[in-house]
Amino acid sequence: MMHTATDLNELAHQALALMRGAGFDDAQVTASHTGLHELNVNHNEPSLLRSGDTRKLVLLGIVDGRMASTEVADLSPEALRERIAGLFDDAQAAPQDDANAVSSAQHARIVKGPQQPDLDVLAGKMRELLEFRARETPRMMVDEADAKHTLVRSHTLTTRGSDLAASVGSYGMGVFGTAREGSRSSSFNYTFGSADELDGAHAADWFGIGQMLRDTEQQIETEPVGARFVGDVVLAPNAVESLLEWLLGQLADTQLIAGSSLYRDSVGQPVGSPLLGLRSRFEAAGCAPLSADAHLAAPVELVCGGVLRSLTPSLYGSRKTGLAHVPLGQGWELAAGETSLASLVAGVERGAIVGRLSMGMPAANGDFSGVIKNSFAIAGGARGPALAETMISGNMARMLRDITGASRERQDHGALLLPWLRIANLHFS
Structure with missing residues (x-):
């Protein structure tokens, strides 16, 4: 599995070399890896704790002023060569446009936000949310909610000398639901957001969650x-x-x-x-x-x-x-x-x-x-x-x-x- 900045760097350079070899005049490649750790709630009850990894390449190529782009999930060398050959054909069939170009001489190395998840924090925030709902807004049905940590690593290269790498971590929470009493219900409502940490406030105080739950309860009667x-x-x-x-x-x-x-x-x-x-x-x-x-x-x-x-x-x-x-x-x-x-x-x-x-x-x-x-x-x-x-x-x-x-x-x-x-x-x- 690909988890390091070195892996992304190598994959991006490999893809750019293949783009050059395929005959593109200019190319831009982005290798990315997204790691997700997420605790889900459905219908007021914790439902799933999961983690996942998504890896992909985004390729953009220009030939004779004609441009095409694609995303690639199969990163094996054979699949990559085959997709780049198809991309070259797509570019040749695209309309010519002198405005097509890739970036030049852009350089950055960015590392920000929490790079590792704290699963206890996710569990604690979800517990706070559910306790708040039961205590303060019992008519509110939390149809879906999550507390998560996301880490997105990316490395972008262009044939014009740009080299941009980033590793951005964040925590997030989101809540979606309706309020119900008997046969009556409110419209759905939601809120969500991201933060560098979640420990600094109660779950209900992040992203207007508590106020959204209270307001939605008051929208049963209209x-x-x-x-x-x-x-x-x-x-x-x-x-x-x-x-x-x-x-x-x-x-x-x-x-x-x-x-x-x-x-x-x-x-x-x-x-x-x-x-x-x-x-x-x-x-x-x-x-x-x-x-x-x-x-x-x-x-x-x-x-x-x-x-x-x-x-x-x-x-x-x-x-x-x-x-x-x-x-x-x-x-x-x-x-x-x-x-x-x-x-x-x-x-x-x-x-x-x-x-x-x-x-x-x-x-x-x-x-x-x-x-x-x-x-x-x-x-x-x-x-x-x-x-x-x-x-x-x-x-x-x-x-x-x-x-x-x-x-x-x-x-x-x-x-x-x-x-x-x-x-x-x-x-x-």
């Missing part, structure tokens, strides 16, 4: 929103994530290359409320400052005081659009505000606390309509009953401009650190 109106939302971190994903998509390759980004020409201009601040968190638990196109990712501030500071094209997107390349790792944080969550809610005359947004792809201009889930009405500045399926509609770009409050509290999920946001002018029905 009431309709009533007549249509225009009001405010207080987006919880799970819902804020949907808004963040839309914004990041507007700044990245797909929209930039298609010419459909609303912010293509907005660098240096306000794109949101002065309360909006977005910067990278590439060193967060379970993350590494390495991009998918094999570059070191320097810290980046995308939005400051509502002003857009940068777009985020990849190497390919940069060569396609002429915009500066901005390598991205994983991990983002939105700036905290100076207002308590309680004060955010108290400032809303009519609206809702939104736990989760369920919507399709917004229109090209940002217009959307969707169902708010795991949500509570707000009337006169006070949280009211849980809402039956309620629709909101608006425009994603306008939502960024209509942020009227950001909480000083933030939920840390590892790759995401997010506040609650109060946003005006949403249409309820």
Whole structure:
């Protein structure tokens, strides 16, 4: 079994040599090994303690400006040679595109996070979770939950001299479930996250787990929103994530290359409320400052005081659009505000606390309509009953401009650190 950095290094060099020998003009190879130790819960009961190893190669080759890529799980020399030969044929049949390229002269050796699992910690956190559920939220059914340790080792090489190796360990917990009483039940709810350690807090205090369980119990009984109106939302971190994903998509390759980004020409201009601040968190638990196109990712501030500071094209997107390349790792944080969550809610005359947004792809201009889930009405500045399926509609770009409050509290999920946001002018029905 392959478990060491030396093994990955040797496999990556072997694969790159085979790619060169097959006739590729340029190539990128990533050898990776993921080790997982996980304790699972199903229907409020511990169900499985397991460990697993996943090893694979990701290969990308370019010939005459034509590119193809593949993943390989069978790492035997014969299977690897056969797959690389097929990849060469795939590349020759691909469309020619001068923007295809691999990274050059990138070098890194990264070791971060816990490199070995502590199984007693996993068992202890799961015990805390189940005891909390039984004591504090007995109507909650934990349909699925896990406590785990993950170690991801990788080694990436390119024919242009890049050599990037990483070993990233982290702990994680996730909980998914519904609350039930008799024949009635809530909508499903969930939360999860990663951390470098779990000993520093009770299981219920990680990733908003305890609050999620309490809120879900209170969502067994729901009431309709009533007549249509225009009001405010207080987006919880799970819902804020949907808004963040839309914004990041507007700044990245797909929209930039298609010419459909609303912010293509907005660098240096306000794109949101002065309360909006977005910067990278590439060193967060379970993350590494390495991009998918094999570059070191320097810290980046995308939005400051509502002003857009940068777009985020990849190497390919940069060569396609002429915009500066901005390598991205994983991990983002939105700036905290100076207002308590309680004060955010108290400032809303009519609206809702939104736990989760369920919507399709917004229109090209940002217009959307969707169902708010795991949500509570707000009337006169006070949280009211849980809402039956309620629709909101608006425009994603306008939502960024209509942020009227950001909480000083933030939920840390590892790759995401997010506040609650109060946003005006949403249409309820």
